Amino acid sequence: MFSVLYTDDEKALLDIGKTFLEREGIFTVDTATSAPAALDLLASHTYDAIISDYLMPGMDGIEFLKRVRGSGNTIPFILFTGKGREEVVIQALNEGADFYLQKGGDIQPQFVELSHKVRLAVQQRLAEAALEESEERYRAVVEDQTELICRFTSDGLLTFVNDAYCRFFELDRSRCLNNPHDAQLFPEDARRMKEHLAALTPEQPVALIEHRIRAPDGTIRWQRWSDRAIYGKDGRLIEYQSVGRDISEQKLTEERLLESESRFVAFMDNLPAMAFIKDQECKTLFINRELEEQFGAAEWIGKKPHETFPAPAADRILSDDLRTLKEGRVVTIENLPEKNGRMRTFETHKFRIDRGGNSPLIGGFALDITERRQSETALKESEAGFRNLFNHTGDAIAIHILGGCFTEVNDEFCRRLSYTREELLTMRPQDIEDAESAHLAEARLAALKNDEHTVFEAIMCAKDGTKIPTEINSRLITYHGQQAVISSGRDITERKRADDALRQANRQLTMLTSITRHDINNQIMIILAHLSMARMESPSKAQAELISKVEAAITTIRTQIEFTRVYQNLGSHQPQWLAVSSVLRYIEAPKPVVVKTDLAGVEIYADSMIQKVFFNLLDNAIRHGGKVTEVRIGYHQEGDSLILTWEDNGVGIRAEEKDLVFARGYGKNTGLGLFLVREILSLTGMTIKETGVAGEGARFEIQVPKGTWRIARR
Incomplete structure (x- = not known):
């Protein structure tokens, strides 16, 4: 039985309605002739639905509805009135009425329809209440779980997280819902996770995956997740539900067991x-x-x-x-x-x-x-052969315990430094190294421990104080059960002298080029001054054209001279790690050109002149791109290489010109801009090519090889 509160200021209509509704045997009806009286009944009784007239003295049906909803009561509310104005209907529904039914016409069909509406509203509310109760029970069960539970859409937006999930990832539930949670997976695990989710189907909607994750405190943890893809009746993916747990201890135990077994077998087999x-x-x-x-x-x-x-x-x-x-x-x-x-x-x-x-x-x-x-005999012979080779090689060779003294030195090592073998076996490597290079010892040791091999230059000091530039090749070894370093040293005195001579020659050549360029620029200024005076003499049209041609030629000469200044600086400085976004910070595009970048964290190992690459690419876009209004700079990875992309929305470059544009002298102006771009990039092994579509804009791709790029973590 459903309990109904029926309110109308017409007592006769209340009696008729009560009779019709209770005749079906599923309703019990209480009546009230005013909204205040109905509110009193509602305060002391529990009802399954309310039927109310609209026009009533003192408080109309809409105000009655507002009072009910304002108290937080969600009871089904049917407005049953003779007023059929559209604005009343809209207001009633906006205020929370479940149904609106107009009086008039035959009584019996009218109350049959009213009975149907009441029954429908009550059943709908009961279903909603049951669903809410079910969801609340489900939520209570889920929230009490120690497993990490979440739901998320195909584009990664979280729709539900339980307390355990929030605690583990240190998330605020109110802030993370309807937002993506990009957990810090390792690249390989992230790829596996993407493939794992993509493999779920309506036929096989559930699968397990184990992966590593970097926790908020920075530690690396192992997790096992059971992922379920939830599909609608039409087969469309609605969302994913994931239940996970931390299995780091289990993994550690398994790894220790496997490691122990592996060590045992490896030990026994070796x-x-x-x-x-x-x-x-x-x-x-x-x-x-x-x-x-x-x-x-x-x-x-x-x-x-x-x-x-x-x-x-x-x-x-x-x-x-x-x-x-x-x-x-x-x-x-x-x-x-x-x-x-x-x-x-x-x-x-x-x-x-x-x-x-x-x-x-x-x-x-x-x-x-x-x-x-037999092995002992062979070992003695081998040691004798090693000693013979050790002492007769052309390089100075020594072995020293890591952090300790020399344990072996060959004859060439003793000869070169003028020490006896006995003296050297009481000394450490830093005792024979000049202070100028000894301060780098810690950095070399770190490189050696990391790679087990390193090559470096140092200045060795002989017993008489002679300084010997030496190229040293060191490798980490185990010597008589201890960690040691074997090093061979090659005297590079002559090479150093040749390098110094080459640097001096380059300095002189640079100075000569600078002086010559200065003198040429001075003469150009004189020529331009004379040409300017010639123009002031009102030359004939033919003479003016000749003067213009001379001025154009001088402009070309000036550009070529300026190019020599830029070109002579290529490679003159040690390459360094540079943030691409910082390099682009000083590039200002003329209006209306807008430069958009997506380069956060991208760093490249490049010559300090790398800025000219982007200046020249922008200049090329403005000069030759037509009506360019936008330049986009981004990146992506191809294999081990990083690809920097420079795109504009100009006219683009024809297919037959894609390779020619990088040639020196090609183009409408000096033909040096893109040539210089290619030369600067080549200093650290980078290459450039044009891959755009003519008519859709130019697109330049700069390939940065492995080892000369990195993505800095923020």
Whole structure:
């Protein structure tokens, strides 16, 4: 049964309505002849729906509706009135009425329709309440979970997050909803995640993925997510629901276990001895690679000595095994046949492995004494050969313990520095290095530890104080169980002299070029002055044309001279890391040209003249692009390279001119702008090409090779 409150100032109409509605057997109806009376009933009773007239004295139906909704009551409200004006209907619905029904006409159909509207409104509200209750129960369950739970749309906008999710990512729920949450995934994991979500289908909507993530505190964590794609009845993707948990400890345990097993197997397989493990019944459980290769022992697993060796040898082996279980450790010398039949002598060490409450095991390793003796002889010969090579090479070679003294020096090292071997073995590398280069020692050591190899130049000091420029090639090694550095040094005194001479020649050439350019510019000024005076003499038309041609030629000469000034500076400074956005900061485009950039964090290793690249590209766009109003500068990655893009909305470049525009002298003006662009870029291995479509604008792509670009984190 549904309880209904019916309000109308017409008592007769109330009685008729009550009769009609209660006749169906599903409604009980209370009546009120005014809105205030109805509000009193509503305060003391619970109803499933309200029916109200519009025109009533004191308080009309709309005001009654406002009072009900203003109190927070969402009860279904049907306005049942004789007024059919459109503005009343609109106002009623805007104020929260569920239905609007006009009086008039036949009574029975009218109240049948009213009954239908009431039933429909009540059922709809009950359904909404049930849904809200269901969602609240679901939300309560979800919020109590320790798993991270979220929902998000295909474009990454969060539509729901639980408390655990907010706590882990340190998010404010009110701020993150309807916004993307770009969790800090590693590039490879981000690619896998994208492929993982793309693979979900209506037929297979659920899948698991594990990946790493950088947590807000900077630590790297492992997470496992169960992702479900939620589709509508039409098969259209609505959103994703993800349930995740932190599995860092589990991963760490797995990694430690795998690492432990891997270390054990790697250790055993790399032992210069044959190793094995047996159970208390003397059955073989494990053999290492050396034992398998020497005896073909893979078939020994699960077998006792008498199943793998002839009787006399098997008896000795079994006796030693049992003695090991009793005494704890046994060392024997055994003669055993290899798989090829040859007898070999082995020194075998066996020991009991106690395992608490479990049965003990037998561990052991066998040393092939024959091979060891041969190895010792070969090692002595090898050491003699190494010593001979060490002492007779043309380079100075030394070995020193990391952070300590020299442990080995060759004859050339002693000769070059005029120290005895004994003296050098008490010294450290910094003791023989000039202070001018010794301050770089920490940076070199860091590079060596990072790459295990480094080449650098230093100034070595001989015993008599002579300074020797030296190119040193150092490599990190293990020497007698310690971390050490082996270095070879080459005297580069002559090369340094040649470099100094070349630098001096370049300085003189630069000075000569500068003086010559200055003198030429002075003469050009004189010529231009004379030409200006000639124009003042009112020359004939033919003479004026000749003067103009001379002036044009002089302008070209000036441009060429200026080009030599710019060109001579190419490569004169050490390249450096430059933020592209900072370089572009000083480029101002003339109106109405607008420059748009998307280069946040992009840095390139380039010559300091890189700014001229962008100046010339802008100048080229303005001069030759027609009515250019917009320039766009961005980037993307292709393989290991970074591609910087420069685009304008001008006329573009014809296909047959795409390569010619970079040639020196090509073009309508000096033909030096794009030529200079290419030359500056080439200093650090960068290249440029034009890839635009004629008629749609020019597009230049600058390829920055691997190692000369990076994206700085902000």
